[in-house]
Amino acid sequence: MKSIAIIGGGITGVTTAYVLARKGYAVTVFEKHRYSAMETSFANGGQLSASNAEVWTHPSTLIKGLKWMLKSDAPLLVNPKPSWHKLSWFAEFIASMPQYKANTIETTRLAILARQHLYAWAEREGIDFDLKREGILHIYRDRKGFEHAAQVSTLLAQGGLARRAVTPQEMKAIEPTLAGDYYGGFYTDSDATGDIHKFTVGLADACERQGVRFVFGHSVDRLKTDGQSATVVAQANGQTQAHRFDGLVICAGVSSRALATQLGDRVNIYPVKGYSITVNLLDAASQQAAPTVSLLDDETKLVSSRLGSDRLRVAGTAEFNGLNKNIRADRIQPLIDWVAQCFPGVSTRQVVPWAGLRPMMPNMMPRVGRGRAANVFYNTGHGHLGWTLSAVTADLVGEVIEQGLPGSTVRGAAPLVPITQGTT
Numbered sequence: 001m002k003s004i005a006i007i008g009g010g011i012t013g014v015t016t017a018y019v020l021a022r023k024g025y026a027v028t029v030f031e032k033h034r035y036s037a038m039e040t041s042f043a044n045g046g047q048l049s050a051s052n053a054e055v056w057t058h059p060s061t062l063i064k065g066l067k068w069m070l071k072s073d074a075p076l077l078v079n080p081k082p083s084w085h086k087l088s089w090f091a092e093f094i095a096s097m098p099q100y101k102a103n104t105i106e107t108t109r110l111a112i113l114a115r116q117h118l119y120a121w122a123e124r125e126g127i128d129f130d131l132k133r134e135g136i137l138h139i140y141r142d143r144k145g146f147e148h149a150a151q152v153s154t155l156l157a158q159g160g161l162a163r164r165a166v167t168p169q170e171m172k173a174i175e176p177t178l179a180g181d182y183y184g185g186f187y188t189d190s191d192a193t194g195d196i197h198k199f200t201v202g203l204a205d206a207c208e209r210q211g212v213r214f215v216f217g218h219s220v221d222r223l224k225t226d227g228q229s230a231t232v233v234a235q236a237n238g239q240t241q242a243h244r245f246d247g248l249v250i251c252a253g254v255s256s257r258a259l260a261t262q263l264g265d266r267v268n269i270y271p272v273k274g275y276s277i278t279v280n281l282l283d284a285a286s287q288q289a290a291p292t293v294s295l296l297d298d299e300t301k302l303v304s305s306r307l308g309s310d311r312l313r314v315a316g317t318a319e320f321n322g323l324n325k326n327i328r329a330d331r332i333q334p335l336i337d338w339v340a341q342c343f344p345g346v347s348t349r350q351v352v353p354w355a356g357l358r359p360m361m362p363n364m365m366p367r368v369g370r371g372r373a374a375n376v377f378y379n380t381g382h383g384h385l386g387w388t389l390s391a392v393t394a395d396l397v398g399e400v401i402e403q404g405l406p407g408s409t410v411r412g413a414a415p416l417v418p419i420t421q422g423t424t
């Protein structure tokens with residue numbers, strides 16, 4: 001049986017582990033935290049949104065970015081201090097603009113396929129993750145935003161997604177709790193929401209039942225390969241151990257770039273920080289006044305998802321400031337204000353703030369496939385859509401691995417025996 005090490009126990013690592021275990025590989029997942037889904041896959045916007053498949057590589061993103069540069073509460077913020085990483089990333093971002101249409105259409109197509117896998121896995125494994133299939137409503141306050149969205153709709157349609165323009169009156173009918181004046185909206189009834197952390201933990205349990213070994217609390221320091229056999233050097237409790245596998249899959253979120261470099265690959269992921277708040281809906285009045293349909297406000301770049309009866313998640317903003325996860329009060333406040341403005345009956349007395357780093361490729365397309373070495377694979381760089389796309393990219397990388405490293409029909413994990421051991 002072929003043994004595979006997956007680096008990273010977020011949504012991409014766990015979905016990849018699930019696919020590979022079912023294909024008969026002996027899978028080991030290395031995760032530096034004590035549990036799965038503790039980094040970016042912890043408290044995101046919750047949207048399974050084919051309707052948000054528009055890639056950001058559009059000239060309007062740059063114009064908005066420059067306009068917002070000096071506004072601390074703007075949806076997009078770039079720390080002007082230059083770094084080679086940031087500059088090379090932005091240069092590639094601009095160079096990818098000619099592929100804006102093609103990449104938006106392809107992302108839509110992938111997002112639609114992803115749903116089928118995700119729903120089927122959740123049902124098969126009995127995972128409760130507060131799934132709500134009530135659609136996503138994009139809201140616009142002015143004509144300019146609405147007209148751009150209409151153009152995006154034509155690209156989404158080419159990817160296979162139907163979304164319809166709705167009047168302010170129809171918006172009210174779709175989500176009666178929404179307050180304020182709007183120019184119009186777009187509604188995608190096939191979109192959904194759910195709790196990424198709950199799903200990932202549930203799928204990790206399912207993986208364990210299939211024989212996947214999770215090695216928690218192990219931080220991978222070094223990776224080596226000769227194309228046939230790969231070595232993972234990991235640290236835990238001051239001890240360093242090396243383990244050998246037939247193949248490697250990198251699913252390490254914003255750390256994938258550094259790990260890829262060790263393997264001779266360039267995966268130019270930049271960490272794009274975002275924030276979320278989870279509003280605890282403590283009383284019946286707040287539960288009544290909170291939306292059940294998911295929203296995407298294109299002007300403020302905020303999304304909302306109802307998680308169960310007693311939580312409302314609001315998330316958004318993009319900050320280019322390196323590997324920095326500080327939670328800034330001046331970035332959280334606009335999220336709270338948005339709830340107060342759009343859903344005035346919801347109490348924001350108890351709000352849990354969070355910040356996460358989107359692993360973003362400059363062309364906004366995930367890196368899925370083989371690396372330079374024949375036994376190294378990537379499923380990473382999903383940016384703002386990792387929750388939406390993870391199930392399909394896991395399936396895709398599984399197919400690539402099967403071609404490169406044929407597995408077996410026997411299920412289970414190989415024993416984890418260190419080949420070298422030392423103290424750090």
Ligand SMILES: Cc1cc2nc3c(=O)[nH]c(=O)nc-3n(C[C@H](O)[C@H](O)[C@H](O)COP(=O)(O)OP(=O)(O)OC[C@H]3O[C@@H](n4cnc5c(N)ncnc54)[C@H](O)[C@@H]3O)c2cc1C
Nearest residue numbers: 008010012032040041045046047220253274385386387388
């Ligand atoms: C504010 C915000 C809102 C978002 N909203 C949405 C949304 O509504 N819909 C959507 O589709 N997507 C959304 N996203 C994006 C989505 O959350 C991410 O794309 C996705 O979670 C990334 O998953 P991942 O597995 O690549 O990374 P992670 O979840 O970060 O997992 C990587 C794992 O690798 C581990 N790791 C890294 N290096 C090592 C190492 N050396 N050794 C051992 N372990 C290591 C980390 O500890 C981590 O657990 C949002 C993101 C943010 C920040």
